[in-house]
Amino acid sequence: MNSKFDTFVGCQVAAFQEIASSMLAIPVKESTIDNVNGQKTKISIVVGLVGNYKGRILITVDNVTSQKMGEVINCGELADDHEMFLCLSEFTNIFVGRGLTKINNEFKDANLRLTPPAIFEGDNLDILTPAIHSKQLFFDSELGQIFIDIGFEGV
């Protein structure tokens, strides 16, 4: 048990739940079943964390869920995939930022900031970051399942 790591993860999970509730207007429920990674076409968004610790947060959804999330965030039909990517990036940016605020206020030495999101889309997509201590979480919602991988180095 690494208590600081668990606290960092807990801050991000709480932020994710808050932002899912406000931006997507849906409750999310943690699940132990992976319904995302087996899907053929997926979209992943990666946000880097820099400061006195390092890390990254990865969010992955299938292409149907990404479309639904984008439409909710956009309050209507999306013009194109680019707009959907922007909506998902903003969602990720906002929940990770909220989580970092919680961490920075609790651990004054952390001074964590986020890097601009990178978006990956493709068939049979796998993103691996082996040299990092991470926690994988699955959240079910009525829009579909959202997979989050939260990793920190040196925590």
Place this chain on the structure above:
Amino acid sequence: MTIKLMVVDDSPIICKMIKRVLEPQGIEVVFYAENGQVCLDNYDEFKPDVITMDVSMPVLDGLDTSRALIAKYPDVKIILMSSMSDDTLVETAKEIGIKYFASKPIDGDELFKVINEILGL
């Protein structure tokens, strides 16, 4: 009276959201700047009543942009908008002279209230 707003944010989705919640309230987005440098380059032309300023942006971030704007136009009205609001960021912003903050995700009522407050309406 129409209030003129400049949105400075690297995400055009944020500008779209702000337009959606504020334009029905009589606030017009007169210019969208995708980074701080674009804001500085266009401020004189549009002379907005108020600016919503993102923090993390490429080229020139929101804190440096605000510092430059306040130095040149001491009466400029800036609302710092960020998903982050930790004590260090808020303290740094206050040192620069930024007095108003709004959090992301955008809450239309909160933002409208802050704009009215900053303009003394």
